[in-house]
Amino acid sequence: MPRTVRKARPNKKRGKRQTKEEETPENGGESGFFMDPQGQAPSEDQPMENASSSHMYQEQHFQAASFGEIDEQMLGYFKNVEKMLDDPQFETAEDQRLFVDSVYCEVEGNELRLTTNYSCSLILEKLLKISNAFQLRVFMDKLSGRSVELFAHRFASHVCQTLITLAADVVEREVIEGKPAEGPEPQDESQGVLLSMEELVLGMCEDIKPVVGGLISQQFASHVIRYLLFLLAGKRVDEMGDRKGRLRSKKSAKYKTENNDTLTKASAHASSTRSVPASFKNMFRTLSTELAINSSETEVRTLSVHQVANPVLQLLLEMQEDDEEGQKAKTVLLDRILWGIVTDVDSTAESKDRDSWFETLIRDSVGSHLLEVIAKVAPTPVYNKIYTTYLRNKLEKFSLHPIANFVIQHLLTNARSPQQFDMMVQELSGSFEKLIKGGKYGVIRSLIEASVTLKTSEKEILRSLTDALHMPENQDRKEFVNCVMRMWNLEDWTNSPEEDKRNLRNFHLQGSLILQAIVKMPAEHNNLVISSFLSQNPDTTFRWCFSPVGSRAYQSILSSPEVNIKIKRKVLRNLEGRYVDLAKDKFGSHIVEQCWSVADIDMKERIANELLKRERELSEHYIGKCILWTCKIGQFKRKREDWVEREKGIERKKEMFKDILEDEPVKASKKRKNF
Structure with missing residues (x-):
């Protein structure tokens, strides 16, 4: 349908909200690039100068870059372009291509001005998404040499982010087909030959390489750097699955959602990796070296607790390959983050500086995220050193901490051997009741999930859980599933009014996840859940199917390969006469599908x-x-x-x-x- 009313957008600015005082011309406005001594930003014709070495992160101040204002005629033209993009009337793909070509003709010479303008940058993003490979290469070529200013600009950074995302498909096509997509021949030979997308991306990397250490801690540039690292490493971007905000800020993701602007979603059938040229892997190593090896320990540790730079370090650790160069970059980065822990991995000598730094990092709301990644990717000797030196005999203390408990969860799920995990279980076995009272259910869930993976300590964990719920071994455990699903102990369940027992909103998400994990244990251990579930009135468990939390637990019993087929058939029989009601519910319909997949003819x-x-x-x-x-x-x-x-x-x-x-x-x- 054609748009009759244009939605006002001035109050939905992206990026950090600033006060009037911060936005005054005297202090440079939004963060962007370097100012000259007179307080003037470099013009479009004035070449950018290297302001600082990449190792002097604290001395780099990226001030706003200005390429001139957009005249009223151009703004009016772009508003009409946006109407066409929002409500396309193209009959054929050729019509769309000709329209995009005509827009780029109007844009020519004003690319930098448009990219740094609030309204026009939004329209440019929409235009880029329907541009073909040749048009994208031409546009990126127009931005060459200005990557640092654009990455650090409040509005231009979003255009660069979209451009890099789209460039990934073009590069992959160039690698597979062996040549870049051709376009029309240039009328003027002085224009030269248009570079391939591979060369344009590498040129962008060369632009930012001298100041990459400063850019990763810059508010707007950091997210663009992360996209670039994904592209260089050959990883597929999935913004829809970006739960930790490492690819797009919360404000940016919220803006995209509110304005129905499609976020990038990796296909379920697509590989998690892309085909990229060898030069990209080399450039990834170069940037990793610049950040990990050529940086001092103090600089890396400063970035470790920096809210914007920390996610970049996480990606650098996760995306290193298993070859010699990749492992070298990873170990050097780990060594500098954790104050020489790799160098002293075999040493028993104490390091007071490292000890106090680790205590700070594990409790820090930003630094703890880096420790979570380290627990997953660290070489076994480093993991063992971290566990034995800083966490053994302190698991309960850190598990009850509001921030450190997340690090402990990752430590448990990434235990390197069954024997090591058994030691962790033994230490935490008496802490389950404290964990439940303190609301640290994730630690218990992580213990159970790790036990399923390593196939060890199942009996000890379940005994600790039942004791914490006040259900010792010699007592009837009929109400086990009801207590776990609500994370209540037996007294809480017994003394609760009937209305609270029937209220599905009392189901606890972590309780449901714990139940789902127990069901994956061997039959001798998951029998605790199965016997309790089957002892319930079928009418009671049927109501679970209409709850987002309860239906998952119900479904896990039917899907677990460790549950006997006879038990599954009994569950199916309990649902007879109710399949139609389930089929019309958004949660119950999944139960029907699962029943169908396990049912015999x-x-x-x-x-x-x-x-x-x-x-x-x-x-x-x-x-x-x-x-x-x-x-x-x-x-x-x-x-x-x-x-x-x-x-x-x-x-x-x-x-x-x-x-x-x-x-x-x-x-x-x-x-x-x-x-």
Whole structure:
């Protein structure tokens, strides 16, 4: 539909909100690039000068770059362009290409001005997203040599971020096809030859290399650097799964959502890596060296607790390859973050500076995130040194800390051996009740998940959990699932009014995750959950299916390979007569799909008959019609024999692959024993 009213946007500025005093011309306005002694930003025709060495991070002050104002005629033209982009009327792809070409013709010579203008930068992002590879290369070429100013600019940084994201697809295509996408021949030979996207990206990296240490701690440039690192390392960007805000700031993500601007989402079928040229890997190592090896220890530690620079260090640690150069950069970076811990990994001598620094880092709201990554990627000797020197015999203290407990969770889930994990369990086994009272349920969940992975200490962990819930071994544990799902002890459950017991909002997310993890344990251990679940009235557990938290726990019992098929069939029978109600619920419909995947042919016929009786009702429901399609009720109704043959064929395939899948855990368990 055509837009009749243009939404006002002046109050939705991206980036850090500034006071009137900060925005005055005397102090330079928003953070951007260097000012000259007279207080004037470099003009478009004035070459940028190296302001500082990359090692003098604290002395770099990026001030606003100004390339001139946009005249009213250009602003009016771009508003019309935005209307066309928001409500496209192109009949063919060629029409769209010609429109984009005409816009770029109008833009020519004003790229830098438009990129640094608030309104026009937003429109440029939309334009870039429908541009072809050649148009993107031309636009990036116009920005060459100005990367530092643009990365550090409040508005231009978002344009660069979008441009780098789109460049990733172009580079991958160049690598696969062996040549860049060609465009029209230049009319003026003096314009030269247009570089490939690979060369343009490398040129951008060369621009920022001398000051990359300062840029990663700059408010607007840091997110662009992270995108660039993803591109160089050949990683696929997924903004939709960016829960820690390492790719886009919270304000930027909120703005994108509110304005229906599509965030980048990696396809479920796409590989997590991209094809990139060898030169990109070399440049990634160069930037890693610049940040890790050529920086002093003091500088790296300063960046470790810097809110903007810290996520860049996390990415550098996670994305290093397993080759010699990658491991060297990782170990040097670890050594400098943790005050020479790699150098002294075999030493038993105390280091008071390192000890006090680690205590500061693990309690710091920013630095602790870096320790979480270190627990995951550190070489085994370094991991062992961290555990034995700083965390052993202190696990309870740090587990109860509001910030440090997240580091402990990562320490537990990344334990290097079953024997080491057993020591951790032994230390924390008496702390479960304190953890529950203190609301540190994630530590308990991490213990259970690590136990499932390493196949050890299951009995000890479950005994500690039941004791904390006041359900000793000699007592009836019928209410175990009810207590865990709410993270209440037995007295809390017994003394609660019936209304609170029936209120599904009392379900606790971490309790549900703990239950889901226990179900993955071997049958001798998950029997605690299964027996408690089956002892409940089916009407009670049926209500779980309509809760976002409860339905996940219910579903985990049906999906776990460790739960006996006879138990799953009993659960399916308990739901007979209720499948239609489940099929019309956004949470219950997932239960129906899971039931269908584990049901045998006889049970599938019962479910199908139940759905067929109310086919019309389901077909008119936006979720119910999806269940009809999943269960192929149309075929069941008209060609039942074909439907039966189809479902039997699916069952045969499952049985065939079942033997293959069951052999894998046996091999894995042998490896663990040898280890």
